[in-house]
Amino acid sequence: MIEDDEGDSAMDHRPVHDLSDRAAARRVARLAAALAAAGGLAVTAGCAPDAAGAPGTAVPAPTTSAAPAPGTPAQGTPAQGAAPASPTAPAPPDPAADGVLELGESGPAVVALQQRLSDLGYWLGEVDGWYGQLTRQAVMAFQKAEGLTRDGVAGPQTQGRLPEATRPTARATSGDLLEVDLERQLLLVVQDGQVRWAFNTSTGNGELYEYSGGTAVASTPKGEYAIQRQIDGLREAELGTLYRPKYFNGGIAVHGSGSIPARPASHGCVRLTNAAMDLLWSSGVAEIGTTVLVY
DSSP, rough: OOOOOOOOOOOOOOOOTTHHHHHHHHHHHHHHHHHHHHHHHHHHHHOOOSSOOOOTOOOOOOOOOOOOOOTOTTTSOTTTTTOOOOOOOOOOOOOOTTTTTTOOOBBBHHHHHHHHHTTTTTSSSOOOOOHHHHHHHHHHHHHHHHHHSSSBBHHHHHHHTTTOOOOOOSSOOOOOOOEETTTTTTTEEETTEEEEEEEOOOBBBBEEEETTTTEEEEOOOEEEEEOOEEEESSSEETTTTEEEEEEEEEEEEEEESSSSSOOOOOOSSSEEEEEHHHHHHHHTTTTTTTTEEEE
8 A cells, every 4th residue: 555645736827927028118119109209399390491581592382381270289299098019029930949738737759759659558547638637647658668767757868769769568468457567567457468557656665664554565566466446436544535436456456646757766566647547447348257367
């Protein structure tokens, strides 16, 4: 069974508009209006006639300018109540520009990443263009299968491996079962000897722990088992909370959890995300009697 860990969380970053550009635009508009008005006064004044008015001296006709109708704004002055022009907002940065895709990002590059992972069998829910926790879990599972750094971030090395990668292979060559790969920390759903889905998992960490009956080692024993019983709901156990557990070896179960790190971290159970556990229930791939192969 497992401890009750806090789940991973993702910050939802949204763009914040800077209003200083709008204020600057309004100041520029007022200055332009003032200059236009000053220019109009200079034209209205015109040129004065020669003081002596001597014959033969051309006296230019005074220049006039029609006064604006009452209520009409001067030329260059924005109409009352008109909204000032807003500067065009800069386009948001492309999350793929730095060669790294990670939690909280979105866009076409994330769609392409999700689609490729899904094609390879790394389950992540819907291909929706949002790099959420399920996409992070799928990236981590891919990194484990490929022997890469297990950080859940799709950097240049991870993305570079995707085009030539193949679907992970099962140890079993036939039948329907669940496989738990302790070394790579992966759970594989196998159908007819082929991997249908691969999940990031976290198993027993090998450390001593205490409980009401004494002390024990947090291990996930190797061997071939079968799902014996299950609980369609939450199981509040001494060592933590188990979501929809499917028990295959005494008190050791495959179950949902809010924390599935890249390393072994449980008391012996096999952790999946709650969403992945829902999938095991709804798809019928882990019914009572299903073989669980731990190696």
